[in-house]
Amino acid sequence: MSNDEVNASCRRKSSKTSKVTDKAKEKSIPTSTGSLPSSSLCHNRSKRIPRTKFVGRRISHQREDQTKSKKWYFGTVTGTLSGNDGAPTTEYEVLYDGEQDPWCVKGLLQDYRSSSLKFIDV
Incomplete structure (x- = not known):
């Protein structure tokens, strides 16, 4: 060429x-x-809803005591024992005020949604 x-x-x-x-x-x-x-x-944005995080937060948690009456307890969520933070099936370690040993607590997300748990560090 x-x-x-x-x-x-x-x-x-x-x-x-x-x-x-x-x-x-x-x-x-x-x-x-x-x-x-x-x-x-918004077509490129993720449709995933962010999870509510519990670890490291101060909480007020309504629980039944030994006499089956409901009482508000204050404490700090110190970590997860199983699952991911914010997932419905996660098992948390909670150190309640006045206690020396942490408690293993399931269902914090359900309690939060039903108003039996409140964040007090906000």
Whole structure:
């Protein structure tokens, strides 16, 4: 292929590229978000709801004592014994005020949702 043929081939390719660019200009994307529907703004975001974290938090926890009466206890969630923090089946280690040894507690998330547990470090 001669130099003239190569140059002509490059010109043809560049003209095709400019046509694509011209079409892109015709379909310009709006610059303000006011004209876009709200659903299109969040299409790339994760739909996962963040978990409520318990480890390291001060809590007020309503529990039944030995006489089956409900009482509020204050304490600190010190760690997890099984499961991930914030998962419904997680087993937590809670050190209640006035106690020397921590308690193994299941169902903190369910208690939180039923208002039997409140965060007091907020």
